[in-house]
Amino acid sequence: MKTRRVFSTPDLVTARAAMQAAREAGIHDDDISLVARSDIEVGHIPNKRKEADSDFVPAAMRGALFGGLAGLLAGAITVLVFPSVGMSWAGTGLVALAGALVGMFASSLVGSSLPDPVRQKFDGEIKAGRILVLVDGAAELLPAVEVAVTRTGASSLPFDAPTALIR
Structure with a gap:
């Protein structure tokens, strides 16, 4: 079973670096998504990277x-x-x-009508213009992923939930 971790980045450049670090740490590309304010998502984030907006x-x-x-x-x-x-x-x-x-x-x-749990919990981060990097991975990979992603300048946020309960 996969677990979701959430990282906050100040900009798109850092978000891209965090995504690459997660891939290099063993996370499959399809298990990485982004959440941001709607104006950022519309203009700068491809549809395949956007996390679902509802429950x-x-x-x-x-x-x-x-x-x-x-x-x-x-x-x-x-x-x-x-x-x-x-x-x-x-x-x-x-x-x-x-x-x-x-x-x-x-x-x-x-x-x-309800936003997904990540949007609910980190609404302040999103409204502040930060880009959230969501990583779904096996428990044994996540410690290495956390180290690699935070080295890029991303901040780990307190979110640790089984992916099956979120999607």
């Missing part, structure tokens, strides 16, 4: 999981406690599917 996908996945579990529970209770209703176990499966779909829809709507 849409993670929220949709959580909504599907919890909605499906709620539907499964409601269906099972109906079958076991209220047999006179006449619902079958197949009906329970359909209720669980409906719960997953409704949960996914509702959560994705809310999630699309």
Whole structure:
């Protein structure tokens, strides 16, 4: 499993140097992204480097999981406690599917309006015009990556989260 680390750089030159240092320390190019103020991102950062701006996908996945579990529970209770209703176990499966779909829809709507966790936590850095370098890597690589990236002038920020929970 990969873990995300966040580094703050004062400008695009330092951000590029930090990215190169991360690559040289063993991080795959696809596991490096940038976050900056919108005027900086639009003019200077390629689309493939931009980090997602919302919590849409993670929220949709959580909504599907919890909605499906709620539907499964409601269906099972109906079958076991209220047999006179006449619902079958197949009906329970359909209720669980409906719960997953409704949960996914509702959560994705809310999630699309929320900025991703990095933007939430480091809003002040972003508003100040600093460029954040996000690195996703295996735990055994990250100490060497941190040393290499901070040598470029980047500052390590307090963020350490499994990448699977962010995306």
